[in-house]
Amino acid sequence: MTDPVLPLLAVLLAALLGVGTLAAFLPAAARQAIGFVAAGITGLGSLLALFGLLLGHEPTGIDLPAGPPGVALHLALDPLAAFFLLFVFLACTVGLAVASESPRTDPPATLAGQAACAAGLGLALLAADATTLAAGLAMAGTALWATGAPGRSRSLLLGVPLAAAALTLAAVAVLGAPDSAGFDGVRALPPGPRNGAALALAILGAGTLTGLVPLHAWLVPAHAAAPSRAASLLSGGIMPVGCYLLLRIPVDLAGTSPPLWWGLPFLLMGSATAAVGGWRGATETQIDTALAASSQRLAGLAAIGVGLILFGKAADLPNLTALALAAVLLLGASQAVCGTLTGLTAGAIRHAADTVRLDCLGGLIHNMPTAAIALAAGLFGLSGLPLGVGFAGTWLLFQSLLEAPRAGGLAPQILLAGLAAVLALSSATAAAGAVRLFGVAFLGRPRTPRAAVAEDITRRARPAVLVLTAIAAGLGLFPGVVLTLLAEPAIEMLAGTGLGGRAGLLGLEPNEQAPGYAALPLAALVALCAGVTLWLLRRRGGQARRSAIWQDGFAAPPAWQPFGDPLTQSDGSGFVPALPALPGWRPRLGPLIVQASPLWAVLSLIAALLAGLTVLGWP
Amino acid sequence: MSVLAPLAAQLLHVALMLTAAPAFAGWLTWLAARRAGTRGPPLRQPWTDLLRLLRKQPDTPESASCVFRLAPVASFGVMLAAAALVPSFTLGMAFAPQADLVAIAGLLALGRVVLVLAAMDAGTAPAGLAAGQMMTRATLVEPALWLIILTLALLAGSSNLDLIAGLQLAGLLQPSAASVLAAAALAGLAFADIAEPPGRIQAAFSGTGLALVQAASDLRLVIWLDLIGALFLPWGMADADAGPMLWLVGIASWVLRLLGFALVLTVIRTGLGQPRWRALPAFLGVTTLLALLAAMLVLANTAAA
Numbered sequence: 001m002t003d004p005v006l007p008l009l010a011v012l013l014a015a016l017l018g019v020g021t022l023a024a025f026l027p028a029a030a031r032q033a034i035g036f037v038a039a040g041i042t043g044l045g046s047l048l049a050l051f052g053l054l055l056g057h058e059p060t061g062i063d064l065p066a067g068p069p070g071v072a073l074h075l076a077l078d079p080l081a082a083f084f085l086l087f088v089f090l091a092c093t094v095g096l097a098v099a100s101e102s103p104r105t106d107p108p109a110t111l112a113g114q115a116a117c118a119a120g121l122g123l124a125l126l127a128a129d130a131t132t133l134a135a136g137l138a139m140a141g142t143a144l145w146a147t148g149a150p151g152r153s154r155s156l157l158l159g160v161p162l163a164a165a166a167l168t169l170a171a172v173a174v175l176g177a178p179d180s181a182g183f184d185g186v187r188a189l190p191p192g193p194r195n196g197a198a199l200a201l202a203i204l205g206a207g208t209l210t211g212l213v214p215l216h217a218w219l220v221p222a223h224a225a226a227p228s229r230a231a232s233l234l235s236g237g238i239m240p241v242g243c244y245l246l247l248r249i250p251v252d253l254a255g256t257s258p259p260l261w262w263g264l265p266f267l268l269m270g271s272a273t274a275a276v277g278g279w280r281g282a283t284e285t286q287i288d289t290a291l292a293a294s295s296q297r298l299a300g301l302a303a304i305g306v307g308l309i310l311f312g313k314a315a316d317l318p319n320l321t322a323l324a325l326a327a328v329l330l331l332g333a334s335q336a337v338c339g340t341l342t343g344l345t346a347g348a349i350r351h352a353a354d355t356v357r358l359d360c361l362g363g364l365i366h367n368m369p370t371a372a373i374a375l376a377a378g379l380f381g382l383s384g385l386p387l388g389v390g391f392a393g394t395w396l397l398f399q400s401l402l403e404a405p406r407a408g409g410l411a412p413q414i415l416l417a418g419l420a421a422v423l424a425l426s427s428a429t430a431a432a433g434a435v436r437l438f439g440v441a442f443l444g445r446p447r448t449p450r451a452a453v454a455e456d457i458t459r460r461a462r463p464a465v466l467v468l469t470a471i472a473a474g475l476g477l478f479p480g481v482v483l484t485l486l487a488e489p490a491i492e493m494l495a496g497t498g499l500g501g502r503a504g505l506l507g508l509e510p511n512e513q514a515p516g517y518a519a520l521p522l523a524a525l526v527a528l529c530a531g532v533t534l535w536l537l538r539r540r541g542g543q544a545r546r547s548a549i550w551q552d553g554f555a556a557p558p559a560w561q562p563f564g565d566p567l568t569q570s571d572g573s574g575f576v577p578a579l580p581a582l583p584g585w586r587p588r589l590g591p592l593i594v595q596a597s598p599l600w601a602v603l604s605l606i607a608a609l610l611a612g613l614t615v616l617g618w619p
Numbered sequence: 620m621s622v623l624a625p626l627a628a629q630l631l632h633v634a635l636m637l638t639a640a641p642a643f644a645g646w647l648t649w650l651a652a653r654r655a656g657t658r659g660p661p662l663r664q665p666w667t668d669l670l671r672l673l674r675k676q677p678d679t680p681e682s683a684s685c686v687f688r689l690a691p692v693a694s695f696g697v698m699l700a701a702a703a704l705v706p707s708f709t710l711g712m713a714f715a716p717q718a719d720l721v722a723i724a725g726l727l728a729l730g731r732v733v734l735v736l737a738a739m740d741a742g743t744a745p746a747g748l749a750a751g752q753m754m755t756r757a758t759l760v761e762p763a764l765w766l767i768i769l770t771l772a773l774l775a776g777s778s779n780l781d782l783i784a785g786l787q788l789a790g791l792l793q794p795s796a797a798s799v800l801a802a803a804a805l806a807g808l809a810f811a812d813i814a815e816p817p818g819r820i821q822a823a824f825s826g827t828g829l830a831l832v833q834a835a836s837d838l839r840l841v842i843w844l845d846l847i848g849a850l851f852l853p854w855g856m857a858d859a860d861a862g863p864m865l866w867l868v869g870i871a872s873w874v875l876r877l878l879g880f881a882l883v884l885t886v887i888r889t890g891l892g893q894p895r896w897r898a899l900p901a902f903l904g905v906t907t908l909l910a911l912l913a914a915m916l917v918l919a920n921t922a923a924a
Contacts, residue, residue, distance in 0.1 A: 386725030424765030439739030530696025570747025
């Protein structure tokens, strides 16, 4: 990277933290301006990362003296960090711009916390050693906690990032580098038996942050505890950083020559997460939890990708590694952009209709057209429907599955066939969940009077949301361009080879000169077919007649039900097959973990102990 | 010639698909009526119905939004795009490089999703019920479909439909036992996917909207059969550069294939009946197992090689 980019980014982080602190003490009128300043800072940071990626220079690092003498924060900007910084800061920019538009209803801590959380996430992404990374995550967690509504689940907003920070610290410490050497020192070490322990800790840390399946119990209560505007930070900021950690520690730091079984935990946890996330997205009865499940599904797909990357590295299949890496990067970008879009819309709905229950909404598209467009684009990207960015990621994963059978015996290949089925099941349930969410909340008749008079996103916040919507659509239509321009250096850094000519303006190809997924021509074909049909219909002319709903011969609803009986509309149940009732004991981990939230504290304590022991020279 | 022939073949293919879809539906109805011992409607009946519906004024619910008006158009457009990608009488059409199997499966899902959105916008109970049923069935169909794609893509080294069909035509997809299993699974999927769910989504539409939804549903049926035909029985398919005489042979073989499919489908439907809705999970579970068996066969072969 160019020399001035990283120092400028460091200055921006400090400024963001300062602005955030300032926002907590200023009166409401000034807070709006402060919010815009914070949004400008993150936007500038995003642009700087873009600039650095496009210019493509050597990774550089700097040391910032911070805290007591002799202690410094080590920052570095390599292509992987720059890619994630670009999208996470982009998401934060829009989140901050929208948040600054409603200063009177939100407590002052919200805006301050959001800005500080963005600064913490930026610090975690730019970190060049474990201590700085942990400090960034801790900062983000503390800021999130400050935004949270008081309640039992609020501690999760602090506890989960803190636990992840401690586990990450322990993972890098177990790898055995002296702390001053940073990540470069870790990379220079020969692979040893400690790598396995580091892998386990990294899975625990990053898996908690992204919500991989056995570690995902915090997601729903945390989303419920976060205020509507900060919930977008959880799915659009915290979870992509978790994806980044999944790449950084197992692949970059510990994965120089992994054994063949290393990919296994990622593949298993990832497929469980993809299946469970998709399923829950299609069955949850509240918007925010269903959206959290969709983000979680994407994290599961990313974990599958990380498993395939490790498998490709172990079996020395650079093509497989590059394809899976491209998939993970696209999914991470999609999570940041689409997760923020859907999170912001869910916040707008909660604000406008005073509820997130699906069976209390309906017909919102008439009064909330901007929110409808934003949610449709976000859900389209999160689900695996073609022409969306989620489909491009899933397609790349499928192609890397096709590369995989050249390695290993029969046993790993049975797993591969299972993975294809999981990808399909997850895509299908995600599509069902997306349709259900949009259809129940935005289409049809209002189910409550409050839903009938909901107001759209405020006019001054609309441009920011629409720009993000356009970016989400652009990611889906031009996945090849995004990968070539922005992700190629990161892929070259981690996989050894780049995509080369396999990603371009027209689409993605599994091999050089082989036909692949052509997003742009497909979009043109669909647009042509639908456009000609529409043109022919328009030429025929004729206006549609509007009439009352035919209720299959039942009597018209009484006058006090102006929108008809809400029970005669689908409430979104029955969009996935009914699961067979399992006999016997069904563990209910969710409430258990929230009530016994010290579990996360215990986990972090163990991790901190491990880290301390390793630093002290054990074993 | 090298640019014009694929383009001409593509246009001819789309025109043939548009003509054949309602005709095939009429042919199915006629065959079923003959099996039941009645004379049956004339073969052009679906065309007459479509033209009649196109002349009628559509009726939209008061609460419906623009989604309800535009969704039939979008759904038909997506289905037409999918139909343009699945070869009927020739390989190497203009859009052959874009005919990725995963993308085609995605387009079929997209067409369904758009239609389901319109049904939910109608705001009636039957349409909402039908919407849920359609998505439920998609959840059951999709895993088996992707396993079949995995099988064929592993055999052919690419997930492009045109390449796979070309290799199948040359007899290069080995072992062919895997192809047979995958063909059986795909036939099961097609059978389940075209079965009418108890809640009819068409009930929400009228006029031009109903015409488009009906045409899209007819197209969907022919797309499924063409997929089976192109992937497993591509005999007689010409190359786009081969010239009009071989195109005619291709068209003749395509029509013969469709007629054969119609006969088989009618015999199954009248003899054994439609799969009942409640039995669909079991039926599709068996189909998924077949597809998994096909994939395992290929993978075991690759591992041994």
